[in-house]
Amino acid sequence: MDWGSLHSILGGVNKHSTSIGKIWLTVLFIFRIMILVVAAERVWGDEQDDFICNTLQPGCKNVCYDHFFPISHIRLWALQLIFVSTPALLVAMHVAYRRHEKKRQFRKGDQKCEYKDIEEIRKQRFHIEGSLWWTYTSSIFFRLVFEAVFMYVFYFMYDGFQMPRLMKCSAWPCPNTVDCFVSRPTEKTVFTIFMIAVSSICILLNVAELCYLVTKFFLRRSKRAGNPKHHPNHENKEETKQNEMNELISDSCQNTVIGFSS
Amino acid sequence: MNWAGLYAVLSGVNRHSTAIGRIWLSVIFIFRIMVLVVAAESVWGDEKSAFTCNTQQPGCNSVCYDHFFPISHIRLWALQLILVTTPALLVAMHVAYQQHQEKKLLVLTGHADPKHMEEVKKHKMRISGSLWWTYVCSVVFRLLFEAVFMYIFYMLYPGYQMVRLVKCEAYPCPNTVDCFISRPTEKTIFTVFMLVTSSICIVLNLAELVYLVVRACARRGQHNSNPPSGKGSFYGHKLSSEYKQNEINQLLTEQDGSLKDMLRRNPGLQEKGDRCSAC
Numbered sequence: 001m002d003w004g005s006l007h008s009i010l011g012g013v014n015k016h017s018t019s020i021g022k023i024w025l026t027v028l029f030i031f032r033i034m035i036l037v038v039a040a041e042r043v044w045g046d047e048q049d050d051f052i053c054n055t056l057q058p059g060c061k062n063v064c065y066d067h068f069f070p071i072s073h074i075r076l077w078a079l080q081l082i083f084v085s086t087p088a089l090l091v092a093m094h095v096a097y098r099r100h101e102k103k104r105q106f107r108k109g110d111q112k113c114e115y116k117d118i119e120e121i122r123k124q125r126f127h128i129e130g131s132l133w134w135t136y137t138s139s140i141f142f143r144l145v146f147e148a149v150f151m152y153v154f155y156f157m158y159d160g161f162q163m164p165r166l167m168k169c170s171a172w173p174c175p176n177t178v179d180c181f182v183s184r185p186t187e188k189t190v191f192t193i194f195m196i197a198v199s200s201i202c203i204l205l206n207v208a209e210l211c212y213l214v215t216k217f218f219l220r221r222s223k224r225a226g227n228p229k230h231h232p233n234h235e236n237k238e239e240t241k242q243n244e245m246n247e248l249i250s251d252s253c254q255n256t257v258i259g260f261s262s
Numbered sequence: 263m264n265w266a267g268l269y270a271v272l273s274g275v276n277r278h279s280t281a282i283g284r285i286w287l288s289v290i291f292i293f294r295i296m297v298l299v300v301a302a303e304s305v306w307g308d309e310k311s312a313f314t315c316n317t318q319q320p321g322c323n324s325v326c327y328d329h330f331f332p333i334s335h336i337r338l339w340a341l342q343l344i345l346v347t348t349p350a351l352l353v354a355m356h357v358a359y360q361q362h363q364e365k366k367l368l369v370l371t372g373h374a375d376p377k378h379m380e381e382v383k384k385h386k387m388r389i390s391g392s393l394w395w396t397y398v399c400s401v402v403f404r405l406l407f408e409a410v411f412m413y414i415f416y417m418l419y420p421g422y423q424m425v426r427l428v429k430c431e432a433y434p435c436p437n438t439v440d441c442f443i444s445r446p447t448e449k450t451i452f453t454v455f456m457l458v459t460s461s462i463c464i465v466l467n468l469a470e471l472v473y474l475v476v477r478a479c480a481r482r483g484q485h486n487s488n489p490p491s492g493k494g495s496f497y498g499h500k501l502s503s504e505y506k507q508n509e510i511n512q513l514l515t516e517q518d519g520s521l522k523d524m525l526r527r528n529p530g531l532q533e534k535g536d537r538c539s540a541c
Contacts, residue, residue: 002299005269006292048312048444058316059442063426070447078301086292093284173316173427173440 003033006085013088016095016126020209021140024202028085031198036077040191043184044074050183057173064169064180070157073188077195080150084202087139087146094135095126128213129220137213144206151199161196163188265295268347275350278357278387282470283401286463290347293459298339302452305445306336312444319434326430326441332418335449339456342411346463349400349407356396357387389474390481398474405467408460415457422457424449 007029014025047069053061128136155161163185170177182188269291276287313327364382368374389397416422424446430439443449 002266002296005266006296048308058314059427059440062312062314062442062444066426066445066447069445071451072305072445072448075301075305075448075452079297082292082296082300089288089292097281173442 003037006082007033009092010085010088013092013095016091016128016132017088018128018209018212020205020212024205024209025088027198027202027205028081032077032195032202033081035191035194035198036074036081040077040195041074043187043191044072046183047072051180052183053169053174053178053180055174055178057175057178060169060171060174060178061180063171064167064174064178067169067171068167068180073154073158073192076150076154076157080146080199083146083150084143087142090139090142091132091136094132098126098132099124133213133217137210140206140210140213144203144210147199147203147206151196154196161189161192163192265299268344269295271354272347272350275354275357278353278389278393279350280389280470280473282466282473286466286470287350289459289463289466290343294339294456294463295343297452297455297459298336298343302339302456303336305448305452306334308444309334313441314444315430315435315439315441317435317439319436319439322430322432322435322439323441325432326428326435326439329430329432330428330441335415335419335453338411338415338418342407342460345407345411346404349403352400352403353393353397356393360387360393394474394478398471401467401471401474405464405471408464408467412457412460422450422453424453 010025010029014022017025048065051061051065053064055061126132163182165182165185167180167182168177169180272287272291276284279287309331310327313323315323315326317323361382365374365379368378368382387393424443426443426446428441428443430441431437
């Protein structure tokens with residue numbers, strides 16, 4: 001189970017996302033996960049081995065390293081990426097639940113769900129409406145919260161985003177005050193700033209997606225309120241109205257007629 | 263065979279689980295196995311090489327490390343995750359057995375075309391009858407393994423905090439020697455994280471157990487108040503009642519003892535009384 005498996009899990013969610021959501025997923029995988037695996041892990045690879053303190057006192061280096069780096073940047077980013085990508089699974093579960101309901105209706109031979117076979121149900125893309133909209137919006141909201149929390153934790157733990165070259169340590173068993181030198185501080189600063197920048201871009205994308213969803217929701221609502229019969233469809237108007245009402249009430253079967261929201 | 267292989271094996275079981283079971287599986291794979299592989303293994307990677315003792319005595323370092331870390335956290339978690347995920351294989355085996363029986367029935371009743379066979383493989387099994395018992399056993403075993411490992415963890419490493427310094431007096435260390443552990447704070451953070459996810463999994467398993475029991479009792483209550491409707495096997499619904507009776511008569515007169523047993527037991531082909539709580 002590694003980043004590749006996460007990619008295959010989340011790739012499935014991609015189908016039901018908005019365009020902004022797809023961009024966000026691409027940014028996440030290419031500019032954050034890939035950079036983490038391919039570059040950042042090498043930079044931080046020798047962080048403890050090459051953390052040198054100006055003392056022969058055994059144990060001083062360990063203690064000072066632990067004091068200045070309670071949790072390594074790499075692990076923090078790994079946790080952040082895991083937490084930020086998992087709300088998308090809420091959407092995946094909701095979609096799977098809807099598919100399951102449709103398959104059940106199809107098997108019962110319900111007239112409302114007009115599909116040729118189960119394969120079509122499996123391949124169908126669901127529109128982000130009704131309860132799925134709420135699930136999707138919640139997942140974006142959680143993503144935002146996790147991103148913000150981790151950025152704050154980062155800033156709080158490392159007092160800003162720059163990696164200093166030298167740290168003065170006086171924890172026991174170090175005698176008095178000891179100079180300790182961090183390995184590759186500039187390279188680490190560069191990658192830290194890069195990851196923070198990409199994280200901010202992801203936050204902006206999430207905010208944009210949230211605004212887009214909310215705007216779409218209000219537009220759709222005002223359209224429905226203004227023109228209840230103005231939907232292109234295959235059935236007659238009375239049936240359309242009845243269908244819409246049924247959909248709004250039960251929201252269990254996304255019919256092919258609704259959803260042309262442009 | 264690695265974690266990805268285990269994931270492939272268990273994804274198949276996922277289809278026949280309850281919703282809580284699927285959530286449990288996701289939590290296991292994403293918040294425990296993935297965190298273990300991607301983060302925790304690198305934190306404990308240098309646990310021995312960076313374990314430093316304040317002595318030049320050869321052998322003291324190794325002896326003290328071995329004394330304080332009889333089994334590394336990482337290995338303990340790996341064992342825990344393997345043991346906790348394998349009871350699901352009981353369910354997989356039972357489902358495979360039921361599917362095999364259904365296929366055999368199809369062949370005997372003359373419905374052995376590829377389409378029906380595929381459908382047997384693809385349809386979701388209902389958790390009722392003996393499968394219910396198997397499923398409940400697997401959840402109980404999961405709970406047991408989780409609890410046992412948490413206890414072992416607590417016994418081996420009292421308290422869940424990793425200390426910075428340990429004092430070692432084992433031979434050949436001269437007198438008492440200070441030994442320093444690498445990355446104790448980071449290790450504490452990950453230990454607490456893994457414990458919290460383990461507790462969440464225990465809660466999910468308990469919830470699943472309660473859900474299964476409540477569902478079984480509710481079904482039993484319904485079963486007692488309504489006449490039995492021949493639920494159970496997927497193909498019980500498909501065969502018409504006359505056809506069913508003909509088939510049953512034919513098959514019962516055959517020499518195949520095991521199939522007779524199966525038909526007698528199979529609730530889909532015969533009207534069944536309230537034999538078990540989960541029907």
